[in-house]
Amino acid sequence: MxxxxxxxxxxxxxxxxxxxxxxGLAPPSEAPSTRTPDEEKASVAEAVAAxxxxxxxxxxxxxxxxxxxxxxxxxxxxxxxxxETVHARIDQGATGEHAVHTAFAEFAEQLVALGGYLxxxxxxxxxxxxxxxxxxxxxxxxxVPEPGHPFVLVATDLAPADTALLDLDQVxxxxxxxxxxxxxxxxxxxxxxxxxxxxxxxxxxADGQAxxxxxxxxxxxxxxxxxxxADAAARAADRAAVANAPITPGALADGTAVPLLANLxxxxxxxxxxxxxxxxxxxFRTEFLFLSSEEAPSVESQKSSYRQMLEAFAGRKVVVxxxxxxxxxxxxxxxxxxxxxxxxxxxxxxALQHRENVLRDQLTALAQADAETDADLWVMAPMVxxxxxxxxxxxxxxxxxxxxxxxxxxxxSSAVLAEEILRTADFASIGTNDLVQYTMAADRLLGxxxxxxxxxxxxxxxxxxxxxxxxxxxxxxxxxxxEAAADPLLAVVLVGLGVxxxxxxPSALADVRAELLTRTLDDAxxxxxxxxxxxxxxxxxxxxxxxx
Ligand code: PEP
Ligand code: MG
Numbered sequence: 298m299x300x301x302x303x304x305x306x307x308x309x310x311x312x313x314x315x316x317x318x319x320x321g322l323a324p325p326s327e328a329p330s331t332r333t334p335d336e337e338k339a340s341v342a343e344a345v346a347a348x349x350x351x352x353x354x355x356x357x358x359x360x361x362x363x364x365x366x367x368x369x370x371x372x373x374x375x376x377x378x379x380x381e382t383v384h385a386r387i388d389q390g391a392t393g394e395h396a397v398h399t400a401f402a403e404f405a406e407q408l409v410a411l412g413g414y415l416x417x418x419x420x421x422x423x424x425x426x427x428x429x430x431x432x433x434x435x436x437x438x439x440x441v442p443e444p445g446h447p448f449v450l451v452a453t454d455l456a457p458a459d460t461a462l463l464d465l466d467q468v469x470x471x472x473x474x475x476x477x478x479x480x481x482x483x484x485x486x487x488x489x490x491x492x493x494x495x496x497x498x499x500x501x502x503a504d505g506q507a508x509x510x511x512x513x514x515x516x517x518x519x520x521x522x523x524x525x526x527a528d529a530a531a532r533a534a535d536r537a538a539v540a541n542a543p544i545t546p547g548a549l550a551d552g553t554a555v556p557l558l559a560n561l562x563x564x565x566x567x568x569x570x571x572x573x574x575x576x577x578x579x580x581f582r583t584e585f586l587f588l589s590s591e592e593a594p595s596v597e598s599q600k601s602s603y604r605q606m607l608e609a610f611a612g613r614k615v616v617v618x619x620x621x622x623x624x625x626x627x628x629x630x631x632x633x634x635x636x637x638x639x640x641x642x643x644x645x646x647x648a649l650q651h652r653e654n655v656l657r658d659q660l661t662a663l664a665q666a667d668a669e670t671d672a673d674l675w676v677m678a679p680m681v682x683x684x685x686x687x688x689x690x691x692x693x694x695x696x697x698x699x700x701x702x703x704x705x706x707x708x709x710s711s712a713v714l715a716e717e718i719l720r721t722a723d724f725a726s727i728g729t730n731d732l733v734q735y736t737m738a739a740d741r742l743l744g745x746x747x748x749x750x751x752x753x754x755x756x757x758x759x760x761x762x763x764x765x766x767x768x769x770x771x772x773x774x775x776x777x778x779x780e781a782a783a784d785p786l787l788a789v790v791l792v793g794l795g796v797x798x799x800x801x802x803p804s805a806l807a808d809v810r811a812e813l814l815t816r817t818l819d820d821a822x823x824x825x826x827x828x829x830x831x832x833x834x835x836x837x838x839x840x841x842x843x844x845x
Contacts, residue, residue, distance in 0.1 A: 299519045303472070303497035304747050305512035306483045308785060308808050310532045311449070311470040311492040312509045312521070315502045316442040318452035318459075322430055325394035330387070337393040341383055344393075344432035348425065349374045355443075358464060366421070373418075374425045379404055394433050401426035442504075443467075449510055451502050454495075455482045465489060470510035472517050474500050477740075477747040478780065487783065490804040496744035539811045544574035547799065547810055551817040555792055557810055558614070558800035560778060562586075564602060567609035570803040574810065577614035577673075579726065579800020580778035581606055583659070584620045584628060593630040593655045596662045603666035611671045616726060616778070616800070618705065619659055619690075621679035622648050625742055631655060640740065645680025645707075646690060657697065664698035675701040677726055682708040687718045705778075707731035712760035715767025715775075722773065727764055727796070729779025733757050751834035752781035758794065758829050758837060765795025776800060785812030790841055792818070793825025820845070 330337055349371040356367030373379070379400055386396035405419040405426075424440070431438040441450065441459050447469050452459075454475045463485075470492040476482050477496050486493035492512050502508065502519060509518040509529045518525055547557035558579030559570035563586055570578070586602055587594050607615055622628035623644020631652055636642035649656040660676070667674040678690040681704040694702040703724035706712050712732065719725055729752040734741040736756050739749035751757075761777070768775035776798035777791050783805035789812060791799065799809060816824070827844035828837040 299501070301472075301494075301497045301500050301502075301517040301519070303494040303515055303517065304478045304483070304750075305515035306478065306486045306493040306495060307490065307783070307805065308513045309470075309490070309492035309536060310509065310511045310513060310529045312507070312526060312529050312533075313447055313449045313469040314444075315451050315504055315506045315508055316444045316448035317502070317504055318450065318455075319431075319437040319439045319442060321439050322427055322434070322436070325392065325398050325430060327395060328392070329390040330392040332392075334384075334387045337387045337391075337396070338384055340433055341387070341393040341397060341429070344397075344429045345374050345380075347432055348428045348438075351428075352425075355464075369418075370421050370425050373422055374429065376404075394430050397426055397429050397433070401429075441468075444504075449508050451500060452482075455485070463489075463491075465491065470494075470512075472497060472500060472502070472508075472510060474498060475744045477742055477744050478750055487780070487802040487804060496747040498744075536808070540807050542807065542811055544807075545810065545814075546574075546576055547813055549792065549813050549816055549818055549821065551819075553792075553818045555813055556614070556798040557806050558616070558776070558778075558798060559803045559806070560800050561606070561803075564605035564609060566803065567606060571609070573803040573806045575803055575806060577610055577616075578606065579614075579616050579776055579798060580728075581615060581617045582621065583618060584622055584626050587620070587628055587630075588626065591629050593652075593658065596658050596665070599659060599662035600666045603663055604670055607666055607670035607672040607674060612673075614673045614675060616675040616677060616703075616776075617663060618677050618679050619646075619649055619656060621645050621705075623680075640734070646678045646682075646686050647680070649678070650686070650689060653693075656693065660694050660697040660699060667699070673701075674699070675703060675724065677703040677705050677724070679705050679728075680707055680731065681705060681718070682710045684714060684717050684721070687711075687721045691721050691723070703773075706764050707735070707779075709736050709760060712764050715764040716770050717767075719767045719771040719773045719775075724774045724776070725764055725768060726800070727761055727775065727777045727779060729757065729761070729777060729781035732760060732779065733781075736760060752779065752784070753787060753828070753834040753837045753841075755829055755831050755833070755837050757781075758790065758825075761791065761796065762794045762825075762829065768797075769795060774798070783809065785809050786824075786838070786841055786845065788812060789816050789821050789845070790825045790828050793821035793823070794829075816845070 352367045352371040356364035382400040383396045405422045408415045408419045428438045449470045451472045454473045473482050473495045509521045547555040556576045558577045559575035560580040562582045622631035624640040631648045676699050691702045701723045703722045705728045706725050707728035733752050737749040739746040765775050774797050777796050778800035782799035783801035785808045788809045824841050824844045827840040831837040831840050
């Protein structure tokens with residue numbers, strides 16, 4: 298029963314047979330064909346038809362926007378111009394594989410040159426070419442495998458295109474050898490509630506091998522015993538019961554209210570978040586709306602997205618973050634692409650202050666949307682490091698008509714200065730993803746330092762306590778909107794440290810709600826105290842479990 302360790306995403310546990318993501322194909326040889334052109338053309342025609350049929354069938358199964366993408370790919374495969382080019386190359390002596398490889402690559406280059414939407418289709422074309430060549434070779438196509446039964450997907454990491462098409466009825470769990478807790482795979486797994494362990498390093502797992510994927514403990518168990526399988530099945534059943542429990546407002550066992558809010562990147566996620574019991578929005582990541590925009594968005598276009606979100610949450614709190622551009626989220630109209638170290642560069646509030654017109658437009662759009670809707674709008678600045686930045690942002694937002702204006706605490710300096718910052722700011726929301734990254738000097742996207750990225754680290758917990766104390770000293774609310782809030786026991790610790798609301802991916806709400814209901818405020822304080830007085834993340838978790 299070899300055990301493989303990594304970073305667990307969420308609390309789930311699943312079991313099933315492994316199916317590995319097939320590796321990319323070696324480029325075809327340039328040697329001339331030894332077959333006749335007609336034989337080569339017949340093989341290509343057969344491979345193209347099979348690939349198109351397979352893509353259409355997958356599209357049918359996936360439905361929604363995935364179907365459109367896959368049907369478009371199937372049409373590309375059968376494009377008559379491409380076929381003509383492939384035939385011309387075969388007539389010149391090329392093998393079918395080589396003709397497909399070069400003809401598709403040339404067509405992709407033309408699309409890239411056209412730019413825009415067509416340029417973005419070049420990657421889809423490359424994927425189609427790989428599938429056709431794999432078919433000609435009689436090997437598995439690169440990408441997500443389709444073994445024909447539910448499976449545990451094992452991959453190096455998942456590209457966005459792969460994740461968009463994951464068939465959730467087939468994928469029981471995901472294991473990746475690379476990627477940290479905030480990698481694309483991790484974000485998707487959290488969003489969709491997929492059991493996942495990421496950043497395992499070398500994982501010696503074979504197709505068909507039985508595994509248990511235990512996200513709660515960051516563990517993959519290969520060839521499990523019957524007892525381990527039974528334990529995993531029982532835990533999975535317990536979690537299913539939690540997921541089906543009644544949705545009540547977030548509260549501790551003694552009735553202390555702990556509002557449970559949603560982290561959202563667009564108004565599209567609002568309905569699902571409400572269905573899962575979100576009592577409001579604790580973090581609206583507005584930059585996600587504009588990641589592909591070259592130009593700063595107009596007041597009008599922003600206003601319509603903000604209105605949509607505020608209307609969906611009428612009567613409830615919606616905390617909107619001003620554009621958080623930089624590092625892993627560059628926005629061409631706000632960030633400088635030439636910085637050597639963008640994580641420490643002009644990002645977040647620094648970028649907004651530098652381009653104040655963009656900030657003014659956003660705050661104006663928010664104030665206008667607020668005036669036309671009935672949600673309780675709070676606005677906050679990202680990546681605040683100083684009291685000066687706090688004063689700057691709150692003054693500007695209030696000048697432009699916003700009522701409740703706060704800051705995110707994601708930089709250690711603002712945690713240390715929380716008491717002073719909260720004299721000016723109306724509230725603070727702690728972004729533990731970045732707070733941990735900067736406290737531990739460990740890139741949040743880098744699998745090799747994932748062991749340092751735990752929000753359980755007492756260094757992070759002590760900073761969080763400073764912020765909660767700073768809020769209490771000023772009578773101002775302090776919440777957490779980083780992924781730490783999505784870990785049920787850590788959520789209890791955060792409340793014990795003095796945090797008053799928790800915001801997370803909606804898929805985590807049920808687990809956190811259930812855990813809070815089992816502890817009183819006194820329990821939470823005792824558990825937090827135990828975690829605080831440790832020297833590393835593992836010890837903090839163990840101490841919290843011991844005190845629970
Ligand atoms: C954070 O840093 O914890 C946070 C919530 O912001 P983001 O993850 O968007 O950087
Ligand atoms: Mg952040």
